[in-house]
């Protein structure tokens with residue numbers, strides 16, 4: 001495929017700006033259209049996942065485009081979960097027994113701005129803001145836009161259109177409404193939504209709670225989490241049902257109820273959130289959902305990528321990482337110089353979709369783990385054991401969390417199959433009292449491996465690993 005080809009990218013979010021940069025580096029003519037204003041000039045972040053957990057799959061993409069060091073400067077390492085119980089007691093549960101394995105808190109805006117800056121350094125990349133895509137004619141490879149400044153509508157033509165326009169993708173909608181081919185699509189909302197709050201820095205700019213952890217206040221059917229920012233603040237997110245339970249988003253409608261809820265459930269958080277009510281009633285409550293669809297492409301004309309193809313709930317901290325990994329996988333297919341865009345898109349989707357389906361399911365698992373299981377004794381025993389195994393046998397053992405989060409060379413699907421079997425194996429062995437935390441770790445490792453293999457074999461026979 002000649003490099004003079006014009007590629008139109010819709011959406012200059014995290015995935016679109018990275019894709020523009022990479023395709024720019026590869027020499028394509030790239031035009032990007034973004035509906036919002038340029039986030040480097042206007043603050044548009046309020047209440048919309050201000051920071052994110054960034055880990056090795058995302059970093060693999062940063063290495064690909066040569067930005068690893070610049071991104072590292074934006075990162076705050078988080079070595080584990082700092083769990084806050086209802087009395088304000090805390091304990092830290094590390095993400096891994098290997099000290100070099102941790103996740104990072106990063107600002108969405110800063111990261112997006114860096115990617116835009118780098119993409120724009122290539123004269124073959126042009127980014128246009130305030131231009132919303134309304135629909136795409138995927139048969140003729142044209143996109144209809146509305147210019148928010150002039151209010152005019154205009155049509156753009158390209159050799160290839162790639163939509164990285166997030167969970168509400170205009171291309172996905174055009175596929176669905178077009179009814180021209182067998183397009184499958186599913187959208188599943190959680191009964192919970194989220195609202196962003198904040199813990200502001202101390203007057204001297206210091207962090208009010210421990211900086212290098214992802215704080216969680218797990219309460220069974222709902223939870224609060226907090227991730228640090230470079231300015232000393234934390235972005236706090238409340239995940240809560242819209243209409244179930246004694247307290248829910250629909251009935252937290254006045255100051256008294258919100259204060260009552262926080263003083264009962266999160267007293268230590270409330271103590272460092274004097275701005276709670278302002279945040280609560282200013283910031284939006286937003287839904288959380290999983291979107292799966294196929295095919296991602298139409299012939300060799302159009303392709304969905306990032307959240308537009310596979311939006312997931314945020315509980316594994318992998319949505320952005322997966323979207324970045326999309327670009328790495330797509331780049332690897334481009335390296336193969338296949339005969340056409342159609343062959344390229346087809347190969348990419350065939351390799352990638354099983355992994356993005358897997359991380360979607362894992363993210364739902366982790367929703368239940370974070371809001372509830374982390375508080376259960378057997379779960380805590382399992383985590384302690386896994387920490388000990390990872391520490392003592394760093395080459396031989398990786399928990400499900402580590403397989404997903406710290407092993408960029410293992411696909412999400414393989415991580416899910418092995419990780420789930422391992423979880424089941426340890427929980428069974430603990431419940432049956434066949435292992436305990438004070439036992440000989442070498443023997444425990446062998447027992448866990450044997451039990452895991454037996455479960456994987458059963459799953460294979462039952463056809464669950466196909």
Ligand SMILES: Cc1cc2nc3c(=O)[nH]c(=O)nc-3n(C[C@H](O)[C@H](O)[C@H](O)COP(=O)(O)OP(=O)(O)OC[C@H]3O[C@@H](n4cnc5c(N)ncnc54)[C@H](O)[C@@H]3O)c2cc1C
Nearest residue numbers: 011013014015035053133166306307314317318319320321
């Ligand atoms: C509460 C929350 C917490 C999260 N935490 C994490 C985390 O810790 N770690 C992690 O890895 N991921 C996390 N995610 C997921 C992550 O935000 C997404 O996976 C990631 O933003 C996907 O990037 P994207 O570029 O595909 O989509 P987006 O970031 O949504 O970008 C899409 C872009 O397209 C633009 N656009 C949309 N429609 C149009 C249109 N019609 N025309 C033109 N432009 C358009 C939008 O303005 C936007 O700039 C979280 C998500 C949420 C909601």
